[in-house]
Amino acid sequence: MIILDGKQIALKRKTKLAQKISEYQNKGFRKPKLIVIMVGNDPASEVYVSHKIKIANQVGIQSELLRFESNIKKEDLYNKINELNQNSNIDGILLQLPLPIDFVEEDYLQAIIPQKDVDGFHYINQGKMLQGYETIYPCTPLGIINLLEEYKISVKNKDITLIGTSNIVGKPLGMMLLNKQATVTLCNKNTLDIKKHTLAADIIISATGQKFIITEDMIKQNAVVIDVGIIRDLTNNKLVGDVDFESVSKKASYITPVPGGVGPMTVITLMENTFSLYEKHINN
Incomplete structure (x- = not known):
């Protein structure tokens, strides 16, 4: 089992971004x-x-x-x-x-x-995303895709089950994965048998904010597990996620921790989106 270290990858991307911004400063921008x-x-x-x-x-x-x-x-x-x-x-x-x-x-x-929509929530940016055009993508979905790419985990031809269909994470991420040639199943609160869908998945992404909704018996051996949830466990005041990390990590091939997985990737993606908009503004 390999931990998808969002904190470490975000740090690497942060250094690279700071360098790019510094280069523009050196040119007088x-x-x-x-x-x-x-x-x-x-x-x-x-x-x-x-x-x-x-x-x-x-x-x-x-x-x-x-x-x-x-x-x-x-x-x-x-x-x-x-x-x-x-x-x-x-x-x-x-x-x-x-x-x-x-x-x-x-x-x-x-x-x-849309030209200042750093979160990628404007209808125009969402429409471009839906149709697979280059645009500003929502930070958490793009952060997740960047994290998978950093670890060379391809989504093409993979069966992916997404639990949680919010406008911020689930829906846009589903479309972005679809555009990358994945087969995507979207589960919501009305899905009758989530386990049926997670057991069939090569990659499971859970974004519900419900503690330990994903357990060891719900994933197949060597599945990739991405936990977007972040919940404060009131019994011990620790941050936990949608995934029961202790048990699921024994079966997963790759898994994100909480905290230190998706969260840092979301924040660095926000900075990268800001820089993308900046480049468009100063080069136009």
């Missing part, structure tokens, strides 16, 4: 710029955002956090996004989710123009 918008004070979001900004600064991306109270007027948030859209010195805009409950998240995600 401005730094890439990422704006993170946060509404309210969700505790998990606080942690994620501070980590994203820290990594951005380390690779040479100028990052700025715009905080708004949860009672901000909806129109004011729209106007702020529109103002950022029109600022030619800003390359990427990230709207940290979740928004307060009375906001329709999709409305604000779509307010960010």
Whole structure:
């Protein structure tokens, strides 16, 4: 069994990205710029955002956090996004989710123009992704594909079972794998027999946020297992995932740990997406 070390791969990619950004600086170009918008004070979001900004600064991306109270007027948030859209010195805009409950998240995600949509959630970027065109892809799905490629795990002709069909991970990842010639099964909360599908899979990717939903009896020998879930186990205060790592790792050929697997790949992919948008802006 080999651990898919997302932390180590992200570190390698971080060094490479910092070098690319430094080369542009040496030629007299401005730094890439990422704006993170946060509404309210969700505790998990606080942690994620501070980590994203820290990594951005380390690779040479100028990052700025715009905080708004949860009672901000909806129109004011729209106007702020529109103002950022029109600022030619800003390359990427990230709207940290979740928004307060009375906001329709999709409305604000779509307010960010495709050219600054660092998360790859705009309908135009999603449409290009669906049809297999080059675009900005959502960070977690692309991070997973990059992690598999770093370990030379091909998805072509493989049977892949994906558990969890969110717009952020499951659906886009399913389409991206399909475009890479994989055979993809998508399971959701209404799937009657998830085990039937996981047992048939060469690669299992679980993104539900439910502790230990994937157990040893659900995978075949030498399957590749990707755990996207991250849950705090209240019994011991440790972070765990969808996969019962202790038992599943005995049968898997490759497996991601939690933490240190998919999470670091998501963050470095966000930085790489920011850089891709930056390159388009300064070269146009």
